Amino acid sequence: MEEARERLQRAERVAVLTGAGVSAESGIPTFRGSGGLWEGFRPEELATPEAYARDPEKVWRWYAMRYAQVMQAKPNEAHRLLVELERAKERGFLLVTQNVDGLHARAGNRRLVELHGNITRARCERCGHRQPLPPPDDFTPPPICERCGGRMRPDVVWFGEFLDADHLAQAERAFMTADVALVVGTSAVVEPAASLGRIAKSAGAYLIEVNPEPTPLTPLADLSLRTSASEGLRAVWRQDG
Known part of the structure; x- marks a missing residue:
């Protein structure tokens, strides 16, 4: 030591x-083990480009929940x-x-x-612009890009992405x-x-x-x-x- x-x-x-x-x-919570973020979920249901393309509302609900949890933490x-x-x-x-x-x-x-990436930001699917999410109590997903008006996704790296x-x-x-x-x-x-x-x-x-x-x-x-x-x-x- x-x-x-x-x-x-x-x-x-x-x-x-x-x-x-x-x-x-x-x-x-950590991702693995009892009480982890993935307990009861498969990553491909929530954290892949395919999952987002299939059901963006479901993915955003889960990320909005995590975002609120993160903003309560110190x-x-x-x-x-x-x-x-x-x-x-x-x-x-x-x-x-x-x-x-x-x-x-x-x-x-x-x-x-x-x-x-960072769960407190979103990234525009159209122009790539990044912006912070509003406070959790004011946040209704999906966010809209302030630059071009496009739909935004969570600014995180999903499984299968570089x-x-x-x-x-x-x-x-x-x-x-x-x-x-x-x-x-x-x-x-x-x-x-x-x-x-x-x-x-x-x-x-x-x-x-x-x-x-x-x-x-x-x-x-x-x-x-x-x-x-x-x-x-x-x-x-x-x-x-």
Whole structure:
């Protein structure tokens, strides 16, 4: 533990990947397991282009429910610790998240890549314009594009869709050049994000994993903590030493 803390304190370049486990402490369910977001649903029913084409109203109802849930949530200690880490490392820091809840940005992270999009925004099917959703109490889906009047879809990456190439390239560069890589609250099974930790390790980074359960990344990690996101980050990142 001491080595991990010292390496993180000394590191000039730090890359972080976060998953649903970070937001779980804010009351947002993870995707898998009992009580998860997919319990009782199949992803192809709600989170694919085909599902949206087949029944856009059903898909929007589910996303509107999730959006309302997300807006009730507040950033937790793990989010705040990652803001502290960004401020300490400045331009040597990048946070890459698989989460679509926007909590990292609300906590204050600015050097941030949202690989899978953001549930608090919509994207126009016609012109590609993005705009924030109105407050949940005022939101009646589907939203209409303020630019061209077209119907909008959730601004998230669905199963079967490609990630934004620029965002992915930015994430890969950060992990390839990191002195320390942190992978927090993710099962490390959803590609291509799951490969970022392996990229960092192959390039010589010190790899720290924080997750309550073992993952495919665990055998490669220099330190693997079986705990919550906030407890793990608190253990390896203490401003007071």
